[in-house]
Amino acid sequence: MTSAKEIEVRPIAKRDADALIRRVHYSGKVVRNSTLSLGVFLHGMLEGAMQFGPSLQKSNIVHLVRDTGWNGFLELNRLAFTDALPRNSESRALGIALRMIRKNYPHIEWIISFADACQCGDGTIYRAAGVLLTAIKINKDLHIAEDGSIIHKMSQITGRNKLQHLAATGGRWRGTGPTLEGHTLRYIYFLNPAARARLVGEPLPYSAIEARGATMYRGVRGKQAMAGSNRHSDGAAPIPTLQRQRGMENETRQATATDASEAAARESRPAQAAR
Structure with a gap:
């Protein structure tokens, strides 16, 4: 049986990450200004991608942690995986990516990301990786x-x-x-533990998500979302989003991975996306 320990995470070209994200991410869209793309490989095949870069509203976000330098943080812009990856791969890949950034970019003190509980999910993968929940807002x-x-x-x-x-x-x-309709949830992970003391405000308990009616899992809100999240606390289950339920066909968009010929020969797999 394939294990999450068999995955590899390594840098890839932005064009390759963009291609996979267009194919499997629920939005079908990429972030143009992402600056770091990491691929998730299983047995040599590209099956996931994570993209980091500056936040769209950087001037507002930089102040969430006092005394942060202008280039002292990154946003996880996109995260998408195919169903070929084994259980627990998402949280493991994210953990590896965060350690890589800490080692190779020591000036980056923290990572911010947002969970889209309007269309996709409330951040199960982030919570599995121990990321702090810092805000829940009505969209x-x-x-x-x-x-x-x-x-x-x-x-x-x-x-x-x-x-x-x-x-x-x-x-x-x-x-x-x-x-x-829905909510946006904000998560922050501190690569520099000392920066945690400079966080403006206190993090929220994960229980606040249900208390505020912001639960969403597999594109479903409320009690059904909670049941799904309990069954798959690692975030490994596929997440069919509201856009797909409405008949959107983002998953049919053709993309290439690292090797275009290999990607064309593979069957398209349904998406697993947290962002």
Whole structure:
């Protein structure tokens, strides 16, 4: 029986990570400014990817931990795995990635990530890795576009997108569409234990997720989500998201892994994604 101890985590080209994420991540989207891509391999095949980079709202987030340098933290932008990976691989891969960053980038003091409990899950994998829960917020940033796709507010109110919107509406802001129901959960992991004392505010107990009605697992909210999370506390089960339940077909997008010919020969596998 294959064990999670058999996986390997090593740096890969961004284009290879992007290809896998487009294929298996529930959003089907990549983060353009990610700067570190780590691949998760099983028996030589690329079966997962983690991407780290600067936060979209870096000027706000840097102040979550006092006296943090401008380049003193990273955000885990994307994390996606296929079902080929054995149980517990997700939390093991994340743990390896965090240790790699601590060793090779000692100026990075902490990692931040967000769990999308509107479409996917409430961060089971992060909790399995011992990451601190620092905030639970009702979603105000994810919106439903006219074509049914999910968009982030920041992608519409900044830069060229904002100019295009105003040009199309005669200079009037008409919003970004209905807000997606659900919550966003914020997690922080301290690579430098001394930085933990500088965290602004206190971390929340994991029980706060259920108490605030923010549970989601496998794209399901409430009691069903709790039951699923209890059965798979490691986060290893596949997570069919709300976008897929609505008939979105992100998983059918073709992508290549490290070796394009090998990737084309493999069957597409359903996604396991925490972010």
